Amino acid sequence: MPLYKTKAIVLKSQRWGEADRIVTLYSENVGKVRGIARGARRMKSRFGSALEPFRLIDVTLFEKNAESLASVSQADITESFGILRENLALMTAAARMVNVIQALTPDRDPNPDIFQALIDGLSSLESESDSELCALLFQIHILGHTGFRPQIDHCAECGTYTGMVKVTFSPQSGGIICGSCRDRTFDRGFSISPGSLAFIQQARRLPFHKVTRLRAAGQVRQEVEQTIDAYVRVVAGKALPAVNFTITEKLSS
Numbered sequence: 003m004p005l006y007k008t009k010a011i012v013l014k015s016q017r018w019g020e021a022d023r024i025v026t027l028y029s030e031n032v033g034k035v036r037g038i039a040r041g042a043r044r045m046k047s048r049f050g051s052a053l054e055p056f057r058l059i060d061v062t063l064f065e066k067n068a069e070s071l072a073s074v075s076q077a078d079i080t081e082s083f084g085i086l087r088e089n090l091a092l093m094t095a096a097a098r099m100v101n102v103i104q105a106l107t108p109d110r111d112p113n114p115d116i117f118q119a120l121i122d123g124l125s126s127l128e129s130e131s132d133s134e135l136c137a138l139l140f141q142i143h144i145l146g147h148t149g150f151r152p153q154i155d156h157c158a159e160c161g162t163y164t165g166m167v168k169v170t171f172s173p174q175s176g177g178i179i180c181g182s183c184r185d186r187t188f189d190r191g192f193s194i195s196p197g198s199l200a201f202i203q204q205a206r207r208l209p210f211h212k213v214t215r216l217r218a219a220g221q222v223r224q225e226v227e228q229t230i231d232a233y234v235r236v237v238a239g240k241a242l243p244a245v246n247f248t249i250t251e252k253l254s255s
């Protein structure tokens with residue numbers, strides 16, 4: 003029976019049966035993995051509060067085979083990120099981060115860059131005042147690591163180089179499209195300015211710890227938020243879970 007010891011961030015934690023929990027983790031060594039923690043909700047559980055969302059933990063997982071749910075045999079908190087649970091704006095931003103990882107990463111496909119970006123992303127929320135912007139930058143950054151990188155300097159349909167001009171962004175096509183492809187496909191998309199494209203490009207290229215220095219306001223901020231939100235919805239195949247004030251209940255119900 004394979005055994006893994008790994009660091010992991012708790013993406014989601016759900017009640018299961020009388021006393022158990024099913025958790026979704028993004029781990030350093032195994033990537034995204036679901037596991038069952040038996041007895042996790044008993045008063046004297048050995049897991050304590052380690053299996054709550056956003057925790058960075060050291061975890062031990064057993065599994066019979068790759069298809070079955072892993073069994074969590076031990077979990078200890080390395081970093082609790084407790085502040086992310088104390089404030090609605092921080093909780094919302096942290097939920098957007100874990101949701102995008104949950105929606106866009108394949109199971110059991112470890113990626114050290116994504117794992118580190120997730121830790122850096124949650125850490126950045128502790129110190130940055132604009133948590134919404136942090137979450138947005140995180141989403142752009144993660145798209146670049148998942149094979150869902152939006153096409154922003156060539157037409158996503160015909161490959162024509164467009165340069166940084168005002169163009170149409172089409173989530174269904176996977177990025178910007180040129181005028182003739184827009185007319186040919188009747189894709190309405192929405193227009194996006196050179197400033198917004200440049201912002202997305204920078205956010206994608208910089209390492210995450212530098213990304214958080216980027217600032218966006220006014221039209222650029224609005225356009226980038228709209229673009230990334232629409233794009234993530236399309237590539238995730240469905241809308242991401244609603245992020246609102248009941249999020250902790252949903253994440254750790």
Ligand SMILES: [Zn+2]
Nearest residue numbers: 157160180183
């Ligand atoms: Zn084209």
